[in-house]
Amino acid sequence: MRANAKLTDFIFKYGSLIVIGLVILFFSLWDEHFFTYDNLASILRSISITAFVAIGVTFSLSVDGFDLSVGSTVSMVIAFSTALMVWYEMPLAVVIIGSLAIGAAVGLVNSLLIVRIRIPDLLATLAIMYVVSGLQQIFTKGNSIYSNMIMPDGSSAPGTISPAFLWLGQGELLGVPVPVALMIVAFVLVFVFFTYTRMGRQMEMTGGNEEAARLSGVRVRRIRTTAYVLSGLFAAVGGLLFAARTGSGQSGAGAPILMEAVAAVFVGYSVLGAGRPNIIGTFFGAVLIGVLLNGLTMMNVPYYSNDFIKGGVLVLALAITFIHLNRRKA
Amino acid sequence: MDNRPSRLRLSGIAKSFSGVPALHGVDLELAGGEIHALLGANGAGKSTLIKILSGAYASDRGVIELDGAAVRIDSPKAAKELGIHCVYQEVDTALVPGLSVAENIMLDRHSAAGAGFWVDWKSLHLEAAETLRRLGADIPLHKRAGELTLAEKQLVLIARLLTEQARFVVLDEPTAPLSLEEAERLFRVMEALRAEGIGIVFITHRLPEVFRLCSRVTVMRDGRRIWTKPAAETNADDVALAMLGRRFEDEYPKLDADIGEMLLEVSGLRSGSRVKGVDLNVRSGEITAVVGLVGAGKTELSRAIFGADASSGGEVRVAGKPVRTAQPADAVRGGIALVPEERRRQGIIASDTVLRNLTLPTLGKLLRGGLLSRRREQRSADSLIARLGIKTSGYGQSVSTLSGGNQQKVSIGKWIPTDASVYLFDEPTKGVDIGAKRDIFQVIGTLAQQGKAVLYLTCEFQEAIGIADRILVMYDGAIVREFGRGEASQEELLIHASGGRGGTS
Numbered sequence: 001m002r003a004n005a006k007l008t009d010f011i012f013k014y015g016s017l018i019v020i021g022l023v024i025l026f027f028s029l030w031d032e033h034f035f036t037y038d039n040l041a042s043i044l045r046s047i048s049i050t051a052f053v054a055i056g057v058t059f060s061l062s063v064d065g066f067d068l069s070v071g072s073t074v075s076m077v078i079a080f081s082t083a084l085m086v087w088y089e090m091p092l093a094v095v096i097i098g099s100l101a102i103g104a105a106v107g108l109v110n111s112l113l114i115v116r117i118r119i120p121d122l123l124a125t126l127a128i129m130y131v132v133s134g135l136q137q138i139f140t141k142g143n144s145i146y147s148n149m150i151m152p153d154g155s156s157a158p159g160t161i162s163p164a165f166l167w168l169g170q171g172e173l174l175g176v177p178v179p180v181a182l183m184i185v186a187f188v189l190v191f192v193f194f195t196y197t198r199m200g201r202q203m204e205m206t207g208g209n210e211e212a213a214r215l216s217g218v219r220v221r222r223i224r225t226t227a228y229v230l231s232g233l234f235a236a237v238g239g240l241l242f243a244a245r246t247g248s249g250q251s252g253a254g255a256p257i258l259m260e261a262v263a264a265v266f267v268g269y270s271v272l273g274a275g276r277p278n279i280i281g282t283f284f285g286a287v288l289i290g291v292l293l294n295g296l297t298m299m300n301v302p303y304y305s306n307d308f309i310k311g312g313v314l315v316l317a318l319a320i321t322f323i324h325l326n327r328r329k330a
Numbered sequence: 331m332d333n334r335p336s337r338l339r340l341s342g343i344a345k346s347f348s349g350v351p352a353l354h355g356v357d358l359e360l361a362g363g364e365i366h367a368l369l370g371a372n373g374a375g376k377s378t379l380i381k382i383l384s385g386a387y388a389s390d391r392g393v394i395e396l397d398g399a400a401v402r403i404d405s406p407k408a409a410k411e412l413g414i415h416c417v418y419q420e421v422d423t424a425l426v427p428g429l430s431v432a433e434n435i436m437l438d439r440h441s442a443a444g445a446g447f448w449v450d451w452k453s454l455h456l457e458a459a460e461t462l463r464r465l466g467a468d469i470p471l472h473k474r475a476g477e478l479t480l481a482e483k484q485l486v487l488i489a490r491l492l493t494e495q496a497r498f499v500v501l502d503e504p505t506a507p508l509s510l511e512e513a514e515r516l517f518r519v520m521e522a523l524r525a526e527g528i529g530i531v532f533i534t535h536r537l538p539e540v541f542r543l544c545s546r547v548t549v550m551r552d553g554r555r556i557w558t559k560p561a562a563e564t565n566a567d568d569v570a571l572a573m574l575g576r577r578f579e580d581e582y583p584k585l586d587a588d589i590g591e592m593l594l595e596v597s598g599l600r601s602g603s604r605v606k607g608v609d610l611n612v613r614s615g616e617i618t619a620v621v622g623l624v625g626a627g628k629t630e631l632s633r634a635i636f637g638a639d640a641s642s643g644g645e646v647r648v649a650g651k652p653v654r655t656a657q658p659a660d661a662v663r664g665g666i667a668l669v670p671e672e673r674r675r676q677g678i679i680a681s682d683t684v685l686r687n688l689t690l691p692t693l694g695k696l697l698r699g700g701l702l703s704r705r706r707e708q709r710s711a712d713s714l715i716a717r718l719g720i721k722t723s724g725y726g727q728s729v730s731t732l733s734g735g736n737q738q739k740v741s742i743g744k745w746i747p748t749d750a751s752v753y754l755f756d757e758p759t760k761g762v763d764i765g766a767k768r769d770i771f772q773v774i775g776t777l778a779q780q781g782k783a784v785l786y787l788t789c790e791f792q793e794a795i796g797i798a799d800r801i802l803v804m805y806d807g808a809i810v811r812e813f814g815r816g817e818a819s820q821e822e823l824l825i826h827a828s829g830g831r832g833g834t835s
Contacts, residue, residue, distance in 0.1 A: 196701035217662030
């Protein structure tokens with residue numbers, strides 16, 4: 001019994017790190033191209049999109065909330081940013097600022113429903129997920145957006161996706177892919193936010209016990225609102241990077257990212273035994289998901305089994321975390 | 331059923347819990363058509379006794395006789411079959427919120443064996459209506475139970491037990507959560523039950539109710555029956571003396587402090603249904619106690635001053651300046667700190683560490699160049715741990731693993747480095763061992779010496795007498811009496827806290 005408890009403790013603390021190591025080792029042995037700079041850079045590139053969305057999910061979970069609408073925010077931003085360039089030939093600054101504003105607005109609406117009207121977070125963001133994804137489909141009439149696309153009236157669209165925009169998703173900075181550089185900067189900033197700022201601490205304390213935090217003088221409504229706005233903002237960044245990487249705006253492209261991001265954050269719960277949302281864990285969670293999906297593709301596992309794999313990883317991560325948390329409570 | 335009044339007699343009832351005696355051979359007699367008050371302080375053994383009577387506990391020794399014949403009550407079902415029912419304080423658990431009033435009243439009858447497959451809606455409503463009419467209670471039959479007020483829920487439960495040929499009913503502090511008007515309605519229902527020949531055991535902390543309704547009074551203390559007397563032959567002083575027993579010795583030393591300028595002024599404060607226009611003030615260096623029984627509105631008062639609950643009128647001033655009480659953060663900025671009653675749920679973030687709990691209200695002071703300084707946080711936490719004597723393996727320990735007393739010290743300690751000038755303590759010694767209690771009184775005394783204003787809300791009268799410079803007695807949402815230090819005895823406080831001697835009843 002005792003040895004058993006020690007073992008589960010060990011698994012909880014280091015299990016996910018060991019799994020990441022084993023997965024990388026396995027794919028490296030399976031395919032010599034896996035552990036090459038180009039492939040690793042490509043994996044990190046695809047991780048970066050999930051990672052930004054997962055950072056957003058980390059914020060909402062850190063205040064003991066949940067945001068299901070991030071996937072549809074990604075889709076919305078993909079459609080919006082590409083359409084601004086292709087249909088309206090807007091300058092890059094407008095595209096980026098507008099996209100971030102959309103993310104923040106979705107977060108504000110979520111927090112209005114959750115914090116003010118007090119709809120349970122899962123239900124409120126489930127509804128908003130459909131509202132936002134519906135708006136995206138209305139906005140694009142279900143079409144994908146690409147440079148000089150053919151419009152419904154037969155003419156071609158005036159604009160193209162600007163090269164500067166594409167650089168965000170495809171370019172390199174001192175040999176490091178731009179989205180990967182951005183991701184690293186984001187993780188460092190968010191780590192500092194949670195570890196060394198008053199607001200970050202207040203978010204975690206609000207998540208730990210909202211009533212006690214409130215009675216300690218924390219303005220919990222403001223804190224929770226901020227968390228949802230940040231969630232929307234980071235999802236918007238994820239959408240921008242997605243559009244920049246693919247160079248087109250595919251309708252509904254963000255939907256699968258919700259699941260990847262949520263799985264990444266919950267894998268992160270167990271990293272080093274944190275037992276709660278934490279930004280370092282989120283990073284490793286995103287790495288695990290990214291490596292798995294990339295490696296399986298290399299093994300010719302068909303893309304349509306991705307959902308099954310992501311779901312399985314999430315179930316495993318949740319099981320490990322909750323077995324541990326419930327035992328600690330008992 | 332025949333019309334002879336029933337007689338229920340408990341004799342020599344004893345009960346221990348894991349070796350600790352809760353009842354030492356208690357006698358109690360009850361007649362049909364009587365309302366019998368069962369009184370005693372917290373821990374006197376009232377609850378244990380009625381749980382034995384209603385079959386929730388088995389007694390270790392003793393006999394229960396019904397109409398002269400010994401009976402066995404080994405389960406709540408057995409008690410009900412003998413016609414003995416109990417309405418506990420938690421009325422919600424006994425009702426099905428989604429069902430109508432009529433369905434709830436007829437619930438036991440219609441879920442009983444032999445009730446048949448089909449529901450006869452017509453007779454169900456007729457019977458339910460007839461039952462409510464007998465009680466003189468007016469509740470819409472079709473309303474869902476979940477939408478009822480607490481007082482109405484009590485009446486539905488009482489109506490339900492009428493449908494089951496109840497002969498004896500225990501009402502466990504039914505009036506504690508009620509307003510005076512609601513209580514008045516309950517009294518009429520109790521009188522209707524009495525008129526039907528049902529015997530009622532009435533547990534309450536409000537003495538005027540006892541002398542208004544009851545024919546006999548039994549007082550318990552420390553697991554024993556002190557006496558049973560006809561209500562006409564006793565009075566509030568007599569009852570209070572019997573409930574409290576020996577006089578209290580001053581075991582908590584009071585630290586001397588200089589009392590200075592006015593710091594906290596509360597005027598006309600109203601909030602919810604439990605704070606009905608409270609005026610009070612506390613000076614620098616002064617410890618003012620607010621005493622009252624459970625349900626008097628003390629917790630609600632402290633929450634309203636702190637902005638934890640919305641107030642519907644009145645004003646709070648600290649050092650002459652009005653303080654917004656829209657939310658706790660405003661009160662904290664205004665210089666008020668609250669140590670709440672329910673420490674685990676409200677006072678601490680149990681899943682987090684001692685350090686992070688202790689520094690939460692003062693994060694703004696622990697910044698260095700805009701970022702939290704780990705070193706400053708550790709220094710602050712270390713000094714609080716030392717000052718309060720928190721027993722912990724270090725500031726990284728999770729608060730959930732501390733003892734109750736040490737958790738309370740964390741809940742108090744986090745406010746000490748703030749700029750608060752007014753400290754509200756709501757039952758700070760609840761569930762705390764003697765050693766921690768002494769430390770907590772020490773901290774409160776030191777705060778007063780430093781010129782803070784302390785408002786100490788408690789239902790432990792001897793604590794108030796020991797620690798306070800002034801004692802305010804709260805009853806039914808208002809301050810009904812004020813005593814200076816040394817002016818009040820425990821008996822005196824209890825009588826006023828029970829609404830006696832010209833309380834607001």
